[in-house]
Amino acid sequence: MSTTEKEIKFSEATMARVHELISHYPEGRQKSALLPVLHLAQNEFGGWLSVPVMDYVASVLQLEPIEVYEVATFYTMYNQEPVGQCMIEFCQTGPCLCGGVEPLIEYTENKLGIKLGETTPDGKFTLKGVECLGACGYAPMAQIGKYYYEHLTPAKIDRIIEEFGKPGWDPHKKHEI
Amino acid sequence: MGRKLLLEHEHVPGIDGYEVYRSKGGYQAVEKALKSMGPEAVVEEVKTSGLRGRGGAGFPTGMKWSFIAKPEGKPRYLVCNADESEPGTFKDRYLMEKIPHLLVEGLILSSFALGANTAYIYIRGEYKWLVDVMEKAIGEAKHNGWIGKNILNSGFNLEIYVNNGAGAYICGEETALIESLEGKRGNPRIKPPFPAVSGLYNCPTVVNNVESIAAVVPIINLGGAEYAKIGLGKSTGTKLISACGHLKKPGVYEIELGVSVEEFINSEEYCGGIRDGHRLKALIPGGSSVPVLPYHLIYKTANGDQRLMTYESLADGGFATGSMLGSGGFIAMDETTCIVRNTWSFARFYHHESCGQCSPCREGTGWMEKVLHRIEHGHGNMHDIDLLVDVAKKIEGNTICPLGDAAAWPVAAAIRHFREEFEYHIKYPEKVKGIYAHLPDYSAVPV
Amino acid sequence: MKVTIDGHTIEVEPGTTILQAARMIGGDVVPPAMCYYSKLKDSGGKCRTCIVEVSKGSEKDPRPMPKLVASCRTTVMDGMEVKNFTSERVLEARRGVVEFLLINHPLDCPVCDQAGECHLQDLAYEHGSAKTRYEEERRKYDMVDIGDKIKLHMTRCILCYRCVFTADQITDKRVHGVLHRGDSAEIGTYIEKAIENDFSGNVIDVCPVGALTDKTFRFKSRVWFVKPMLASRSCDKCCGKVVLWTSGKDVHRVTARKDQFGEVEEFICNTCRFDKKHLNDWTIEGPAPIEKQSVISANKYKQGLKVTAPQKIEYGNRPLLG
Numbered sequence: 054m055s056t057t058e059k060e061i062k063f064s065e066a067t068m069a070r071v072h073e074l075i076s077h078y079p080e081g082r083q084k085s086a087l088l089p090v091l092h093l094a095q096n097e098f099g100g101w102l103s104v105p106v107m108d109y110v111a112s113v114l115q116l117e118p119i120e121v122y123e124v125a126t127f128y129t130m131y132n133q134e135p136v137g138q139c140m141i142e143f144c145q146t147g148p149c150l151c152g153g154v155e156p157l158i159e160y161t162e163n164k165l166g167i168k169l170g171e172t173t174p175d176g177k178f179t180l181k182g183v184e185c186l187g188a189c190g191y192a193p194m195a196q197i198g199k200y201y202y203e204h205l206t207p208a209k210i211d212r213i214i215e216e217f218g219k220p221g222w223d224p225h226k227k228h229e230i
Numbered sequence: 231m232g233r234k235l236l237l238e239h240e241h242v243p244g245i246d247g248y249e250v251y252r253s254k255g256g257y258q259a260v261e262k263a264l265k266s267m268g269p270e271a272v273v274e275e276v277k278t279s280g281l282r283g284r285g286g287a288g289f290p291t292g293m294k295w296s297f298i299a300k301p302e303g304k305p306r307y308l309v310c311n312a313d314e315s316e317p318g319t320f321k322d323r324y325l326m327e328k329i330p331h332l333l334v335e336g337l338i339l340s341s342f343a344l345g346a347n348t349a350y351i352y353i354r355g356e357y358k359w360l361v362d363v364m365e366k367a368i369g370e371a372k373h374n375g376w377i378g379k380n381i382l383n384s385g386f387n388l389e390i391y392v393n394n395g396a397g398a399y400i401c402g403e404e405t406a407l408i409e410s411l412e413g414k415r416g417n418p419r420i421k422p423p424f425p426a427v428s429g430l431y432n433c434p435t436v437v438n439n440v441e442s443i444a445a446v447v448p449i450i451n452l453g454g455a456e457y458a459k460i461g462l463g464k465s466t467g468t469k470l471i472s473a474c475g476h477l478k479k480p481g482v483y484e485i486e487l488g489v490s491v492e493e494f495i496n497s498e499e500y501c502g503g504i505r506d507g508h509r510l511k512a513l514i515p516g517g518s519s520v521p522v523l524p525y526h527l528i529y530k531t532a533n534g535d536q537r538l539m540t541y542e543s544l545a546d547g548g549f550a551t552g553s554m555l556g557s558g559g560f561i562a563m564d565e566t567t568c569i570v571r572n573t574w575s576f577a578r579f580y581h582h583e584s585c586g587q588c589s590p591c592r593e594g595t596g597w598m599e600k601v602l603h604r605i606e607h608g609h610g611n612m613h614d615i616d617l618l619v620d621v622a623k624k625i626e627g628n629t630i631c632p633l634g635d636a637a638a639w640p641v642a643a644a645i646r647h648f649r650e651e652f653e654y655h656i657k658y659p660e661k662v663k664g665i666y667a668h669l670p671d672y673s674a675v676p677v
Numbered sequence: 678m679k680v681t682i683d684g685h686t687i688e689v690e691p692g693t694t695i696l697q698a699a700r701m702i703g704g705d706v707v708p709p710a711m712c713y714y715s716k717l718k719d720s721g722g723k724c725r726t727c728i729v730e731v732s733k734g735s736e737k738d739p740r741p742m743p744k745l746v747a748s749c750r751t752t753v754m755d756g757m758e759v760k761n762f763t764s765e766r767v768l769e770a771r772r773g774v775v776e777f778l779l780i781n782h783p784l785d786c787p788v789c790d791q792a793g794e795c796h797l798q799d800l801a802y803e804h805g806s807a808k809t810r811y812e813e814e815r816r817k818y819d820m821v822d823i824g825d826k827i828k829l830h831m832t833r834c835i836l837c838y839r840c841v842f843t844a845d846q847i848t849d850k851r852v853h854g855v856l857h858r859g860d861s862a863e864i865g866t867y868i869e870k871a872i873e874n875d876f877s878g879n880v881i882d883v884c885p886v887g888a889l890t891d892k893t894f895r896f897k898s899r900v901w902f903v904k905p906m907l908a909s910r911s912c913d914k915c916c917g918k919v920v921l922w923t924s925g926k927d928v929h930r931v932t933a934r935k936d937q938f939g940e941v942e943e944f945i946c947n948t949c950r951f952d953k954k955h956l957n958d959w960t961i962e963g964p965a966p967i968e969k970q971s972v973i974s975a976n977k978y979k980q981g982l983k984v985t986a987p988q989k990i991e992y993g994n995r996p997l998l999g
């Protein structure tokens with residue numbers, strides 16, 4: 054979904070959630086809902102935060118656009134550029150190194166023909182290297198969509214690549230692999 | 231078997247739901263506190279218990295609570311730090327996943343003690359599913375009258391909300407967390423003022439770790455004095471340790487403080503020893519920011535005492551020969567581990583996570599990472615080693631928040647104890663190029 | 678309250694910071710300050726150049742503070758004793774801070790249009806060491822425009838946040854800020870058509886380095902060829918008190934007046950700064966006193982292009998300037 058073609062507007066359900074989030078904070082402190090609302094925006098508008106999307110969030114929360122840019126660029130989970138339908142985020146910090154993540158990343162890179170930080174030409178997969186995700190005992194692991202996939206092996210990567218690239222795959226569900 | 235206060239019921243089916251949690255004695259502590267104790271008495275019990283903050287710094291929780299300012303007309307806030315991002319640490323996640331109501335119960339008790347009518351749980355952004363888990367538990371507790379207006383007719387009102395981050399280790403630092411909760415960049419604040427005086431929305435605020443808050447439940451159930459009997463000396467009670475690295479059975483364990491490091495690593499009750507029959511080479515006992523211990527200082531301290539899992543024993547010897555209990559992120563590394571590569575990965579982590587506000591950390595973390603990257607990739611010079619030590623020294627103590635120290639300590643400690651390995655990398659670049667920290671045999675990995 | 682800094686004792690109001698107290702004493706005890714700005718709320722604490730040692734906490738609690746503290750954000754306690762230039766620890770740590778500030782700073786002082794009035798150049802000269810040990814690649818950014826009057830050379834920025842506070846506190850709408858984080862943090866905006874508001878030009882004057890510059894500065898040459906004159910006009914938006922940078926009949930640049938610590942005395946409006954470039958727009962009051970930060974001080978004026986300060990900075994073992 055391209056954000057330029059469609060009007061940028063939260064669905065009714067999302068808007069209701071936005072209002073609920075705002076209600077968690079004192080009067081006039083709606084800025085507190087910014088991080089969760091940016092997550093909602095990223096989910097709803099194609100997996101990344103374009104400038105028009107950030108401007109829209111600013112208008113929803115009655116903020117200056119710069120306040121949103123400052124926050125959106127600070128936190129690594131907000132994508133500044135389009136990403137593939139399925140983003141595989143490998144943890145590559147110390148304990149995961151011990152757990153053998155590096156050969157697994159190499160395996161995945163070879164299989165998809167892209168490097169960390171790249172997206173396959175068909176727009177299905179993005180590979181990303183990230184820092185400790187709090188799953189150090191279950192290495193090697195990756196975050197894919199909402200969930201963690203732990204104790205990964207080449208065979209599991211094979212299945213992920215086969216299943217998660219299918220049209221209509223839902224990143225917000227936990228999938229058995 | 232060590233005593234379990236937090237994870238006692240971890241394997242009971244359905245313990246993540248309200249009914250089962252309640253049937254196992256859940257929310258009894260809230261009944262006790264609200265019906266028969268009063269806020270001051272709760273604070274007193276926590277003081278008596280000797281509970282020390284489980285987020286890493288180990289500051290006595292009861293004392294922290296007693297510092298909270300109580301100006302007229304300003305609300306007070308309790309903020310639960312569930313940002314858990316220190317490499318090696320995954321205990322808070324485990325606790326929230328397994329027994330979310332324990333945290334909710336702890337939050338009710340702690341808010342009551344502090345006179346806070348709103349509590350926020352700030353969960354790291356990547357733990358997306360835990361937002362649902364915690365919101366469900368909060369909903370159940372509310373539905374059953376443990377949260378809301380006039381709880382148990384005590385006149386005490388409480389709402390608990392979940393907020394989530396979006397990828398920033400620094401938001402674990404309590405003032406950065408508060409900034410983030412206000413919808414801003416996670417830049418730590420310059421202290422003073424401390425949160426206890428001016429925190430969230432400039433109101434008095436206490437920030438506590440998930441495990442610290444959960445521990446208030448057994449403290450109220452048992453009484454502070456009883457709790458203080460568990461553990462050893464000033465390291466009272468139990469502690470969740472998240473064990474990882476080259477261990478046979480990595481995972482989250484609840485230990486009574488005072489267990490020996492040797493027993494924790496090798497006994498079947500805990501980690502079951504080092505994987506693949508290898509030997510232990512190095513240990514980071516409390517999350518990536520604490521100094522690494524080399525093999526000869528792991529089971530015994532420098533003066534030959536048995537090394538114990540307590541705040542004091544792990545710190546025995548200071549930074550020269552000791553380390554810290556920290557967050558309980560226990561990283562065991564066997565003989566196949568490349569210390570340089572690990573150190574570089576941690577340096578990269580801190581470089582990546584620096585908020586960039588103050589010059590020593592912003593510039594120094596990147597500098598250290600680049601030099602370590604060069605050494606690891608076979609382009610180091612001998613003078614780089616001393617340069618690293620000096621850069622680390624110039625960051626340490628000169629920054630706004632402790633992230634600077636956290637970045638400097640692991641580098642300094644790795645060089646202190648494994649200097650030869652750094653020199654080897656520089657002398658024989660062709661031998662170390664492209665070596666992984668650990669090379670698993672793929673054919674042997676079960677799927 | 679009494680506080681002693683490097684042996685000089687002074688009586689100050691409660692709430693005074695160590696830096697303010699040092700400025701009251703004046704002279705050699707004043708710590709360098711790259712991010713603090715007395716006119717900007719919440720500024721300070723970030724650059725760490727102003728760190729000092731508190732060797733005695735107060736009369737009540739005489740224990741020394743274990744860590745060096747940022748003097749701009751630490752308030753004085755009665756009986757406090759502070760060491761600044763008399764502490765080897767402070768000097769050593771400050772050398773470290775200066776080195777950190779310089780490792781990613783371009784070595785283009787000779788061509789930088791701030792040369793001669795750059796606080797970082799002075800800092801490097803007074804507190805830095807002669808050589809850099811930094812052998813890695815330096816950060817680089819393209820120059821960008823913030824609106825049509827201001828140019829941002831991000832490569833030079835030291836992230837003092839002064840321009841951000843200025844835009845927040847002096848103008849009616851902030852359009853720029855700090856994007857990204859860590860050593861990728863940068864001053865910027867995504868608002869393409871940034872509307873100039875009346876006081877936005879002040880960000881140029883508060884910038885301690887040459888990161889924010891005046892695009893209307895027509896004389897593309899070194900500041901020391903230009904004569905600073907105090908001038909004023911009656912302005913309905915600001916005080917109208919400025920410094921005109923002139924040569925002959927040309928007004929090359931208009932800035933606010935600065936005090937001895939390099940801080941703007943009173944902020945000026947964009948009309949005075951950008952639109953009044955004729956001598957007859959102004960009443961000339963006389964030559965401007967020369968700031969410490971300016972090369973024009975210390976008789977550097979006549980030396981033209983031979984800047985002395987950056988010669989102290991060397992890259993590797995190679996001197997920066999031939």
Ligand SMILES: Cc1cc2nc3c(=O)[nH]c(=O)nc-3n(C[C@H](O)[C@H](O)[C@H](O)COP(=O)(O)O)c2cc1C
Binds near residue numbers: 288311440
């Ligand atoms: C860089 C940094 C990261 C931190 N991360 C965490 C964290 O993820 N979780 C946590 O509980 N405390 C973290 N802390 C410690 C908190 O600042 C704070 O001390 C803690 O939440 C207090 O809770 P406690 O007293 O219950 O331990 C961090 C501190 C620093 C300096």
Ligand code: SF4
Binds near residue numbers: 400417584589630634
């Ligand atoms: S020490 Fe690092 S993380 Fe902490 S405030 Fe300074 S730059 Fe930010």
Ligand code: SF4
Binds near residue numbers: 835836841864880
């Ligand atoms: S542009 Fe100048 S004023 Fe703004 S943060 Fe950078 S150095 Fe400071």
Ligand code: FES
Binds near residue numbers: 147184187188190194
């Ligand atoms: S190091 Fe990979 S999850 Fe912690």
Ligand code: FES
Binds near residue numbers: 725
């Ligand atoms: S002037 Fe004090 S820290 Fe920058």
